[in-house]
Amino acid sequence: MPSILVENLVKVFNSLRAVDGISFEVKEGELFGLLGPNGAGKTTTLNMLATLIRPTSGNAFVSGFDVFRERNKVRKSIGMVFQEPALDNYLTGRENLEFHGMMYGLKRKEAKERVKEALKIVELEEFADKLVQTYSGGMKRRLEIARALVHQPKILFLDEPTLGLDAQTRRKIWEYIKKLNKEKGVTIILTTHYMEEADFLADRVAIIDFGKIVALDTPENLKNLLGGDVISIEVDNWQNAKKVFEKLPWVKKLNHENGTFCLQVEKGEEKIPLLIKVDEKEAGFQIKSINLRKPTLEDVFLYFTGKTIREREASQSERFKEMAKRHRR
Amino acid sequence: MEINFTAIYVLWLREMKRFLRSWSRVVSTLMMPLFFLIFLGFGFKGAFIPGVGQTKDYIHFLVPGIIGMTLITTSMMAGISVLWDREFGFLKEITVAPVSRISIVLGRIFGGMTTSLIQAILILLISIIMGFKLPNFLAFLFSIIIMILISSGFIGLGLIFASLMKDIQGFGLIMQMVVFPLFFLSGALFPLSNLPRFLRIISYFDPLTYGVEGLRRVLLGNSFLPFWFSLSSLVLFSILMIILGAYFFEKSEV
Numbered sequence: 001m002p003s004i005l006v007e008n009l010v011k012v013f014n015s016l017r018a019v020d021g022i023s024f025e026v027k028e029g030e031l032f033g034l035l036g037p038n039g040a041g042k043t044t045t046l047n048m049l050a051t052l053i054r055p056t057s058g059n060a061f062v063s064g065f066d067v068f069r070e071r072n073k074v075r076k077s078i079g080m081v082f083q084e085p086a087l088d089n090y091l092t093g094r095e096n097l098e099f100h101g102m103m104y105g106l107k108r109k110e111a112k113e114r115v116k117e118a119l120k121i122v123e124l125e126e127f128a129d130k131l132v133q134t135y136s137g138g139m140k141r142r143l144e145i146a147r148a149l150v151h152q153p154k155i156l157f158l159d160e161p162t163l164g165l166d167a168q169t170r171r172k173i174w175e176y177i178k179k180l181n182k183e184k185g186v187t188i189i190l191t192t193h194y195m196e197e198a199d200f201l202a203d204r205v206a207i208i209d210f211g212k213i214v215a216l217d218t219p220e221n222l223k224n225l226l227g228g229d230v231i232s233i234e235v236d237n238w239q240n241a242k243k244v245f246e247k248l249p250w251v252k253k254l255n256h257e258n259g260t261f262c263l264q265v266e267k268g269e270e271k272i273p274l275l276i277k278v279d280e281k282e283a284g285f286q287i288k289s290i291n292l293r294k295p296t297l298e299d300v301f302l303y304f305t306g307k308t309i310r311e312r313e314a315s316q317s318e319r320f321k322e323m324a325k326r327h328r329r
Numbered sequence: 330m331e332i333n334f335t336a337i338y339v340l341w342l343r344e345m346k347r348f349l350r351s352w353s354r355v356v357s358t359l360m361m362p363l364f365f366l367i368f369l370g371f372g373f374k375g376a377f378i379p380g381v382g383q384t385k386d387y388i389h390f391l392v393p394g395i396i397g398m399t400l401i402t403t404s405m406m407a408g409i410s411v412l413w414d415r416e417f418g419f420l421k422e423i424t425v426a427p428v429s430r431i432s433i434v435l436g437r438i439f440g441g442m443t444t445s446l447i448q449a450i451l452i453l454l455i456s457i458i459m460g461f462k463l464p465n466f467l468a469f470l471f472s473i474i475i476m477i478l479i480s481s482g483f484i485g486l487g488l489i490f491a492s493l494m495k496d497i498q499g500f501g502l503i504m505q506m507v508v509f510p511l512f513f514l515s516g517a518l519f520p521l522s523n524l525p526r527f528l529r530i531i532s533y534f535d536p537l538t539y540g541v542e543g544l545r546r547v548l549l550g551n552s553f554l555p556f557w558f559s560l561s562s563l564v565l566f567s568i569l570m571i572i573l574g575a576y577f578f579e580k581s582e583v
Contacts, residue, residue, distance in 0.1 A: 050425055051425070052421065052424060052425055072427045072428075072429075073427075075425055075426060075427035076427040080425050082418060082421050082422075084418045085417070085418050086417075086418035086419055086420075086421045086422040087417075087418070087419065087422070088343065088347075088417075088419050089417065090346070090347045090350055090351065091343065091346060091347070095346065099339050099342070099343060100422070100426075102335050102336075102338075102339045103335070103336055103339055103423075103426040103427075103428060104426065104427060105335065105427070131350075147422075
């Protein structure tokens with residue numbers, strides 16, 4: 001039985017199809033990533049699985065429990081870390097965790113012990129009796145991860161676990177997540193719009209755009225799909241350059257934005273000399289810079305959607321503004 | 330629907346801890362009723378006000394009104410404080426917990442009621458220092474029952490507002506447009522018999538009227554409205570608000 005089973009799940013807000021018929025499975029013990037720009041429907045998906053909002057249609061099972069009919073059983077079997085802090089600032093870290101344990105049906109003594117363990121995992125024992133008010137952003141996130149562990153759930157939901165954290169803290173959080181998954185065997189589903197996060201952490205990644213899954217595989221396989229390396233070239237006259245690049249037989253795929261081309265090729269290091277040999281006078285353009293890189297998930301996203309994640313986020317927010325305008329009318 | 334007593338207890342305990350840790354907030358909430366009590370109480374000392382009942386001084390007439398004022402402000406705030414939990418995200422943590430919504434609502438009502446009552450009793454103690462005479466201990470116990478009814482009703486009303494509002498922007502507006510008119514209409518500061526007919530009729534739609542009248546009855550022994558009428562109106566108000574508060578809270582999405 002898969003830990004999470006999602007079939008054709010849909011959520012409609014007003015007339016916007018925030019999640020548009022997605023299906024996937026998360027195996028037991030897996031670290032599964034939902035990758036996509038803000039507004040793609042990742043958080044909505046997670047919230048539906050956590051029974052925070054009701055799906056419009058479709059089916060979903062968490063730990064074998066139906067998210068429509070067995071909400072409390074689903075809630076009991078998962079731990080959730082929200083995108084924004086969900087802590088009581090007027091309580092200490094320890095109190096936040098102990099209250100959580102008791103809400104999940106632990107006896108006071110049992111709760112105290114579990115809290116101690118959980119605080120140890122995220123190395124917050126020292127600060128446990130300080131008010132959460134005094135915590136930094138990274139400490140709050142760590143505390144929330146610890147809290148999600150107190151009732152020892154089999155499945156952990158992490159919604160953008162490192163959003164807004166500095167690089168160092170992010171690394172630390174990644175370590176905790178990996179450790180939980182590998183050592184404690186916790187099944188983890190996380191959302192992120194950071195490519196490197198999905199790449200580093202996830203066993204499998206679902207790329208989600210406009211409420212639909214456009215690709216789903218291991219990061220390795222997804223990158224291999226692109227068939228090789230990416231050469232990005234900056235030129236001064238992109239119209240002329242385009243004509244030339246289009247004719248090159250070894251270019252598998254050509255993307256262009258703001259005077260920079262992305263060429264998908266095999267054995268990129270051997271193609272750079274060929275590119276440099278292109279006659280400037282005849283072709284009518286000059287190369288300003290060349291960069292070769294091995295594909296990242298960013299390129300995978302670009303390959304499937306024709307846009308970078310950043311561009312997509314800009315257009316998403318325009319889409320929402322447009323929606324809002326229509327509603328006001 | 331099942332009721333999780335542990336969850337109710339945890340939420341109650343949370344309110345207590347927060348209450349004990351935020352003395353500045355408590356003091357600032359009590360400031361207004363305290364000013365009314367001190368300045369009106371001393372200011373109108375010995376004044377003849379028709380309908381007050383001249384066997385006792387104005388302060389005796391005033392104290393039940395000020396207790397009512399304290400209860401309506403603190404209880405409404407306790408109910409509406411769900412908004413802060415939503416703003417700071419804590420509501421999500423509660424919502425995703427495997428406990429029934431009714432337990433969450435009850436936990437909040439018990440928590441809010443306790444803090445509200447503590448503050449109302451504080452006001453009562455201060456007024457005793459100022460010269461207010463409690464008839465006997467039994468009257469005190471009865472007044473607590475009335476206070477519980479007032480408080481639970483207004484916490485329910487606060488919950489309804491909190492569930493219908495999307496952010497904390499409207500909070501000040503509610504306090505000004507709802508709490509103050511209800512306070513003045515209740516006859517907390519003056520006898521209802523002095524109001525013109527149409528205002529008096531409006532005041533019968535104000536639940537706080539029955540609260541203040543009920544408190545006057547048990548603390549002073551006389552009141553404008555019959556006691557059975559005040560009491561049954563209060564019970565009805567309290568039950569209705571708790572049910573509606575729970576209903577709207579359940580319906581609102583985080």
